[in-house]
Amino acid sequence: MSLFRKLVFSISAMVLLLLAGNLVVTIHNARSYFAEQSQALADDTATYLGLSISQAVKRGDDVQVQTMISAIFDRGYYRSIVYYDLEGKTVISRTRELTFEGVPSWFVEYVNIPQRSGRAEVIAGWYQLGKIYVDIHPGYAYSDLWRMFNQSVWLFLFTMVLCYALAGIALKMLLRPLQKIEDQAEAICRSEFPLQNRLPKTPELRRMVVAMNRMVQKLQAIFQEQIDLTESLRVEAFIDPITGLPNRKEFDSRLTTWVKSEDGGSPGVLVLLHVSGINDLNDSQGRDAGDKVLADIGSLIVSLLDAWPDGFVARRSGCDFSIFVPAMLQEEAGAWLSEMKMSMDSLDTVSGLTNMKFWLGAATSKSVNSISNMLSAADAALRLAKSSGDSDWAVYPVDDPLADIRPAGEWQQYLKRIIEKEELLLHFQPFYTCQQEYLGAELFSRAKDGDEIIQAGVFWPLAERFDLVSELDMLVLRGAIAALQVHSEQRLSVNISTSSLLKKGFIEWLFGYLRDNCGFTNRLTLELHEKTLALPGGCFAELYKGLQALGVSVALDHFGVTPSALAKLRTYPLAYVKVDRRFVSGIDVDIENRFYIQTLVQIAHGCDVKILADGVETAAEWSTLKGIGVDGGQGYFLARPDGQLSH
Secondary structure, three states: OOHHHHHHHHHHHHHHHHHHHHHHHHHHHHHHHHHHHHHHHHHHHHHHHHHHOHHHHHHOOHHHHHHHHHHHHOOOOEEEEEEEEOOOOEEEEEEOOOOOOOOOHHHHHHHOOOOOEEEEEEEEOOEEEEEEEEEEOOHHHHHHHHHHHHHHHHHHHHHHHHHHHHHHHHHHHHHHHHHHHHHHHHHHHOOOOOOOOOOOOOHHHHHHHHHHHHHHHHHHHHHHHHHHHHHHHHHHHHEOOOOOOEEHHHHHHHHHHHHHOOOOOOOEEEEEEEEEOHHHHHHHHOHHHHHHHHHHHHHHHHHHHHHOOOOEEEEEEOOEEEEEEEOOOHHHHHHHHHHHHHHHHOOOOOOOOOOOEEEEEEEEEOOOOOHHHHHHHHHHHHHHHHOOOOOEEEEEEOOOOOOOOOOHHHHHHHHHHHHHHOOOEEEEEEEEEOOOOEEEEEEEEEEEEOOEEEEHHHHHHHHHHOOOHHHHHHHHHHHHHHHHHHOOOOOEEEEEOHHHHOOHHHHHHHHHHHHHOOOOHHHEEEEEEHHHHHOHHHHHHHHHHHHHHOOOEEEEEEEOOOHHHHHHOOOOOOOOEEEOHHHHOOOOOOHHHHHHHHHHHHHHHHOOOOEEEEOOOOHHHHHHHHHOOOOEEEOOOOOOOEOOOOO
């Protein structure tokens, strides 16, 4: 029983005891009062009759005596009036039956008003003529007591209900801080840290709330310190302190992950940039001037990648940068390098520095599958550019010159045909717990070009370029619902592109389609990229709320890239988060990534969120991941994508 109910029942019991005692005392006092009143009435009536009938008795007028006694008796207050002569013989007697109309017998037995009688002598002058006896009928007393009892009981019940209600309201107000403390404790379990700004007036509760607030602030500080430490360790290990760009290790890890993922095999361009003259600038103007030039070059490259949102750049070494641009075709590389070269030459920090030169070497491929080949080709192109003597750029194609390189226009028409004819193929890759228990499957898309099966990594970046990705997302989601209709016991996860979520038309279609298929949404999970947490205008919060209302689970993919996103885990009860494969690849030998994922696991579990590993390729990786506490994973080591939905 809750404290609130115990207090209410205790107060009610005390009120009940108090009112019951008051009722007993009231009835007892009323009983004594009625007994005394009955005795006085009996004595007064007997005396009155004794005086009234004395002359009639003296004259021997029995009729008048009868009349006078009947007149008094008929008023109904008397049980009997009897007149005796001097010899004790009954001369006149009037009696009525002892009844209690409207009064229950148990009440009569319980109250038991004493019977009262009055006696007086009939005297004329100095002569005694007889005696008269008067017995009071107790029915009226019992009726009055019964009426008083009923009124007291109803008043008691009304008072009790009123006290119960008032006590309930008062206790709710008094115990409200306890409910808020309970809510605080539940919020802490979700890694949320609310404070009670309104302190209760009750000293004991006030002290409890103040202590709880201090604990919440302390836990919040500890949680934030853990996030800040995780972010600082990641920055220290993977971010260049001068330019703020990823370092060589982060670039190589990200490129390796890209090649091994579903995106591997799509077109791309790898660019190596060498800046000459930095050392002379350091000697002449100081290291700060050289650092400023490097930082400005990095910012310029980032701005040029705005048109290629999947591209990434890193400071490879002192004066070298590396850039990778997925989905860029060979015929587009030259124009982009030329634009980059012109932009660098016009930088404010560079213009006027005669010794500053830039060389760019790019490797292009219609199907990036080998990092070493791309680096070798880019390095050869860079040497070719340097051989010119002046700032220059060169492009070296990795593909066989006789290979069929599809132009951008043909890619666009090919993708439009897939969408129009709904020729997208679906494959399913299961994911498991660390105990090898089946959790569900993630849906991947494929395309068919003649007899060749093309992975999504080949055409999806191009769909992003041609603004066709939302149409592809619609096809994938329709396929997922169709699969759930056939396989009633399955759970499916579907990736939704961030660019689709920025389109109002797609969001409207998404909610409408899910609403029309609400019978299957409880087995559907939408995986969103971690960067969707940073969408403007609270888009993620609104999207999450709408999907939850439709019964759709929400998960985060590519998790861990932005450590600041960890703080938002406590805000949204997610189905799971999936660690980006760049941290999973080689984790059995990479101590830094192992420590980083272990920290992610601790924070995610602190927020009651499951954490899965993506891209598990070897037994050593899977064993290491299980050892640091991940909840499950997926990858080629566990199961490859397949056209059949089974486990």
